[in-house]
Amino acid sequence: MDVSSSLQYLFSGLTVGATYGLTGLGFTIIFNTTGIINFAQGEFVMLGGMLAVICQSALGLPLPLAVLLAMLGATLIGAIVERVAIRPVRTAPPINLVIITIGISILIRSAMMLLWDKDTHTLPHFSGTDPITVLGATLMPQSLWILGITAVVLYGLRTFFRRSIFGKAMLACAHQRKAAWLVGIGVEGMVLLSFMISALVGAVGGVMLAPMTMTSYDVGILLGLKGFAACILGGLGNPFGAAAGGLAIGVLESFGAGMISSAYKDAFAFIILLLLLFVRPSGLFGKPEVRRV
Amino acid sequence: MIVSRLASGALLPVGAFLATMLAVPFLLPNPYYLSILSLACMNAITAVGLNMLLGFAGQISLGHAAFCGLAAYATGIATATYGLPMWGSFLLAIGLVALVALLVGMPTLKLTGHYLAMGTLGFGIIVYIVFNESIEWTGGPSGMVGIPRLALFGHELWEDTEYYHLVTGVLCLVLLLSLNLIHSRFGRALKAIHTSEKAAMCIGVDIARYKLFVFVLSAVYAGIAGFLYAHYLGFIAPSSFGFHVSVQLVVMVVLGGMCSVWGAVAGAFFLTMLPEFLRVFENVETLIYGGILVFCMMFMPQGIVGGIGTLFRVLRRSFRPEAVSAQTGEERNG
Amino acid sequence: MADSLLQCREVCVRFGGVQALSSVSCTVEKGTITSIIGPNGAGKTTLLNAVTGTVDPASGSILFAGEGLTGLPPHVRAGRGVLRTFQNLEIFTNMTVLENVMAGRHRMGRYGVLDAFFRTPRYRREERATRDAAMHALGFVGLESMALLPAGELAYGNQRLLEMARVIVAAPDLLLLDEPAAGLNMQETRQLGELIRRMRDELGITVALVEHDMELVMDVSDRILVLSFGAVLAEGTPLEIQRNPEVVAAYLGTDDEETTDGGA
Numbered sequence A: 001m002d003v004s005s006s007l008q009y010l011f012s013g014l015t016v017g018a019t020y021g022l023t024g025l026g027f028t029i030i031f032n033t034t035g036i037i038n039f040a041q042g043e044f045v046m047l048g049g050m051l052a053v054i055c056q057s058a059l060g061l062p063l064p065l066a067v068l069l070a071m072l073g074a075t076l077i078g079a080i081v082e083r084v085a086i087r088p089v090r091t092a093p094p095i096n097l098v099i100i101t102i103g104i105s106i107l108i109r110s111a112m113m114l115l116w117d118k119d120t121h122t123l124p125h126f127s128g129t130d131p132i133t134v135l136g137a138t139l140m141p142q143s144l145w146i147l148g149i150t151a152v153v154l155y156g157l158r159t160f161f162r163r164s165i166f167g168k169a170m171l172a173c174a175h176q177r178k179a180a181w182l183v184g185i186g187v188e189g190m191v192l193l194s195f196m197i198s199a200l201v202g203a204v205g206g207v208m209l210a211p212m213t214m215t216s217y218d219v220g221i222l223l224g225l226k227g228f229a230a231c232i233l234g235g236l237g238n239p240f241g242a243a244a245g246g247l248a249i250g251v252l253e254s255f256g257a258g259m260i261s262s263a264y265k266d267a268f269a270f271i272i273l274l275l276l277l278f279v280r281p282s283g284l285f286g287k288p289e290v291r292r293v
Numbered sequence B: 001m002i003v004s005r006l007a008s009g010a011l012l013p014v015g016a017f018l019a020t021m022l023a024v025p026f027l028l029p030n031p032y033y034l035s036i037l038s039l040a041c042m043n044a045i046t047a048v049g050l051n052m053l054l055g056f057a058g059q060i061s062l063g064h065a066a067f068c069g070l071a072a073y074a075t076g077i078a079t080a081t082y083g084l085p086m087w088g089s090f091l092l093a094i095g096l097v098a099l100v101a102l103l104v105g106m107p108t109l110k111l112t113g114h115y116l117a118m119g120t121l122g123f124g125i126i127v128y129i130v131f132n133e134s135i136e137w138t139g140g141p142s143g144m145v146g147i148p149r150l151a152l153f154g155h156e157l158w159e160d161t162e163y164y165h166l167v168t169g170v171l172c173l174v175l176l177l178s179l180n181l182i183h184s185r186f187g188r189a190l191k192a193i194h195t196s197e198k199a200a201m202c203i204g205v206d207i208a209r210y211k212l213f214v215f216v217l218s219a220v221y222a223g224i225a226g227f228l229y230a231h232y233l234g235f236i237a238p239s240s241f242g243f244h245v246s247v248q249l250v251v252m253v254v255l256g257g258m259c260s261v262w263g264a265v266a267g268a269f270f271l272t273m274l275p276e277f278l279r280v281f282e283n284v285e286t287l288i289y290g291g292i293l294v295f296c297m298m299f300m301p302q303g304i305v306g307g308i309g310t311l312f313r314v315l316r317r318s319f320r321p322e323a324v325s326a327q328t329g330e331e332r333n334g
Numbered sequence C: 001m002a003d004s005l006l007q008c009r010e011v012c013v014r015f016g017g018v019q020a021l022s023s024v025s026c027t028v029e030k031g032t033i034t035s036i037i038g039p040n041g042a043g044k045t046t047l048l049n050a051v052t053g054t055v056d057p058a059s060g061s062i063l064f065a066g067e068g069l070t071g072l073p074p075h076v077r078a079g080r081g082v083l084r085t086f087q088n089l090e091i092f093t094n095m096t097v098l099e100n101v102m103a104g105r106h107r108m109g110r111y112g113v114l115d116a117f118f119r120t121p122r123y124r125r126e127e128r129a130t131r132d133a134a135m136h137a138l139g140f141v142g143l144e145s146m147a148l149l150p151a152g153e154l155a156y157g158n159q160r161l162l163e164m165a166r167v168i169v170a171a172p173d174l175l176l177l178d179e180p181a182a183g184l185n186m187q188e189t190r191q192l193g194e195l196i197r198r199m200r201d202e203l204g205i206t207v208a209l210v211e212h213d214m215e216l217v218m219d220v221s222d223r224i225l226v227l228s229f230g231a232v233l234a235e236g237t238p239l240e241i242q243r244n245p246e247v248v249a250a251y252l253g254t255d256d257e258e259t260t261d262g263g264a
């Protein structure tokens, strides 16, 4: 295998992997404050892309404004989901909450289909489509946007968790919900915030990816699965593990598709994920559960 | 009271269920509903098994549709492509499912919680992709046709009523066996694993073995359902065994009520028939479907059977407060 | 020495940097009640865990009835008659009180899956015997009137008794009790002491008791082992322990107002 084609696989793998990573990040943020896996996370990604399409093509807004509105819209929907369907039943068993999020994902998906359509849409590239050539491999400017924005989001979240009082409080929620409550951190507010942040992060991923891969009302299903896989691969609860997991899955897929078989592309990532879990049952960077008797 | 319950076992409720199911066709306006009910029975067979895994042993699987699919494709290929006799194909399909479940279960069941969900989910997706891509065997995404109708003792069950009787009978058998198992030391061991693994192992339960056992058992149930499905429709496609089907099976179990074998039946019937009732709403049917799911889970956390149980208990308490204590104990056993 | 039902020889347990047990040696004689005391974090629960197999010692050996237990998984040890209760109750809340106790008899079960599927005579016979034994165990602790209640609905003190019934029914040779009196009031504690004594005298069960309630410990114990910071501080009869100046300094004099938390 020559350098240029492996570089090519790496570029496309990292590009897609970054969105998986952002989706996984969204899973992690909600998991940390609530302990549940939000199966509607993929729909936030879909909302980012689709809302931008709607704003841009139907309302005729300029692209930057459309992108901004899409992100705002997804964040708002994240907040609504939390207030209406999660908060009233916070104490329910996790499996019930998971099924509620499954119901919500069906709701969001079919609402989008009804309000808009079933077609696939595309969004203009953020800065043109002239490819850049690196050692014989081509790189779309949009890929650079994706990697750059992902890096910015990661850095922003890191700062948020380390510096701001809200971020620290959210980490406290994750480590010790009772303790967080005892020191007067409003857990309810944190849960709301976590839904908003992960909807926002998901929407960012969706908006960035739409120009590269097209989007439609049902892209959230597969992206959600990949995001879940990303955060499990990285180790549940570790936001940066999720991002790394997403990149790893993207790259694995891309190399698998290019070198072995594109038909089994989606299978490679999952086979390797399973094998890894058998060796490290808590993911790459997850701490093994301490079992206390 | 306890002794008489033991003697009669689960025969009485299952018998009553069977009688109801046999009476239903006379009340149906339209034979189309018979096929819906048959599909509901098949889903119920899978759901009862999944409930033993999820509701009793507390282990989630987001890949059970794959086991239905494995059996369906195995029997499809064996009968349609290689002309194997029905009984041989049955043994082959179920044997294959059991073997795969054993091999997959051994490493996967070491995972816990969300990691287990991911492991089983990944398994389901891999199998689904294999169904799609090994086109020379399975026909790929467009599916596989020409699977013969089920034949019993040389008689092909072409009548929908006949097939309905068959799947109802199999469901009742599965129910009977499952209820019997739940009311034994094995059922107690599974429930023990659910609440406290450390207490379970300290009373002598070999946790890994029991998890594997119930995983394989539930996969075999799924395989039976898949077998019946393939020979009922005569046509199978990967989309009937994908991720969303696996998720729907879990939803059936939880929505029906995890505390009881009957909950799985209720959930399977409810979720299989719901889309038919929603059909009148045309475009908005999935929207309503999602809404009902969220609504039910928010306001009936114990599921359908649990909800009915609570209702009964409240009613009883308001009439005869002294009988409550004895009653609540019994209900847990369902 | 030859009669010792349980012998721990230089057992060491480490959790990362924490040395929870450093070279603990002790014995429990058949037919006695041996108490293990020591401040919170001394390693008492860890010692029980090492005996039941829920933690692996880094070194040392544990002999039960003359045979090594090292490396055996917990369910095998339970099968051999080593049973325990838990510091933080581990009741099966998804079962009735009776089912909890019947589950406790798991290790004596002989019928197979097919017997259960088809309710063979063997299943019926054994199940009836299990139920009788469970009712008897419930009677022994005084809970038979609550047999059909969901276990989660019992009052705290009764849940402690239920856990006792769940192990009694399994006819243990060695029973390890981890702070069974935690959270009980004075009267309940006294009844518990009586119960433990009856278990030894009427059922012939050898008991290793981890407990903070000194009155209870001094009352029922034949021998006492004092742990401190993962090591054996003293060992002897209740009288000897009460007179041991080291023990008094390290433990008895200071805090016997322990709470049930501590998580371990």
Ligand SMILES: Nc1ncnc2c1ncn2[C@@H]1O[C@H](COP(=O)(O)OP(=O)(O)O)[C@@H](O)[C@H]1O
Pocket: A290, A291, A292, A293, C015, C018, C019, C020, C038, C039, C040, C041, C042, C043, C044, C045, C046, C047, C262, C264
């Ligand atoms: N599973 C575990 N992981 C890490 N440290 C543990 C674990 N279990 C116990 N410990 C530590 O070992 C020491 C002894 O604990 P433990 O045996 O529970 O004490 P005791 O029961 O006497 O109160 C404590 O320092 C405790 O923090």
Ligand SMILES: [Mg+2]
Pocket: C044, C045, C046, C087, C264
């Ligand atoms: Mg302790």
